């Protein structure tokens with residue numbers, strides 16, 4: 001880890017925990033941004049890695065046109081996207097933040113890593129009057145915006161070819177993203193996490209307590225790094241837990257979607273001999289039961305943070321009775337319509 005200013009991080013942490021405190025600008029010095037970038041920014045970067053891994057594995061491609069990082073902070077979202085797409089040849093990076101200090105920091109960091117990239121720091125009116133936006137990146141910003149600013153951001157999203165939006169995996173942030181999804185679902189293809197375009201199943205009566213969240217996996221090296229241990233101690237966080245919510249929208253037919261896919265929300269809950277999973281598909285959000293005896297290999301994979309989350313399974317009542325995809329490595333592909341890890 002790069003050297004950090006613990007006092008700066010502690011000040012930021014206490015602001016992030018106070019409702020409403022982040023409505024006022026809070027970046028005071030370059031050191032604030034560098035310390036954030038080396039710690040919380042890295043953790044956010046691992047969430048972006050998880051989202052981008054799903055997108056690249058599904059052969060999603062960057063649209064033509066400028067990449068806009070809105071509320072860029074230290075600029076981690078833009079750098080992760082550029083890194084995942086070989087520096088995004090032919091695109092430019094537009095950084096926007098209410099803090100000029102943040103935009104300048106993000107610009108420096110991006111240009112160190114991608115020296116040939118055209119990078120601009122832009123005010124809100126410049127961003128809003130762009131003639132085209134390729135992909136709009138939004139990361140951990142929604143909770144800081146009052147209602148009017150949120151509406152402006154949704155209006156900006158409407159002007160982009162694609163939107164990748166990542167927020168903390170809390171109940172409140174997930175439901176805020178669900179509201180955005182409901183506003184935009186008729187205008188875009190829903191690439192992820194949704195496997196369907198019907199109204200979000202979380203809005204059905206009885207599902208109020210649930211939320212659409214996922215977990216990223218931090219690199220194992222951090223667990224033997226004394227600086228990360230110090231960070232976890234001072235911030236009062238568990239380094240292993242990296243929950244996030246996200247939404248990827250695209251006007252193009254950007255990836256094959258296909259029917260019958262479900263998304264696992266959160267982590268499976270283990271019981272003796274079986275697990276329960278919240279599964280979301282066009283029929284809604286259901287709490288399904290999966291028996292270990294029937295699917296031992298699949299359940300081991302599902303229990304991993306980076307295990308399968310976009311799945312195609314057959315159910316009877318509340319039970320999963322066949323898993324059609326993904327076919328796990330080491331298991332013979334049984335062909336369409338049959339179980340890869342079949343019922344015993």
Ligand SMILES: C[S@@+](CC[C@H](N)C(=O)[O-])C[C@H]1O[C@@H](n2cnc3c(N)ncnc32)[C@H](O)[C@@H]1O
Pocket residue numbers: 025026041044070071072073074075076077096097098099102138139140141144145149
């Ligand atoms: C928690 S930080 C996230 C930074 C970065 N996107 C990331 O994921 O690490 C939120 C950022 O949103 C910016 N922000 C807050 N309100 C804003 C607004 N109305 N317009 C533009 N940026 C804003 C803040 O200055 C801050 O840099």
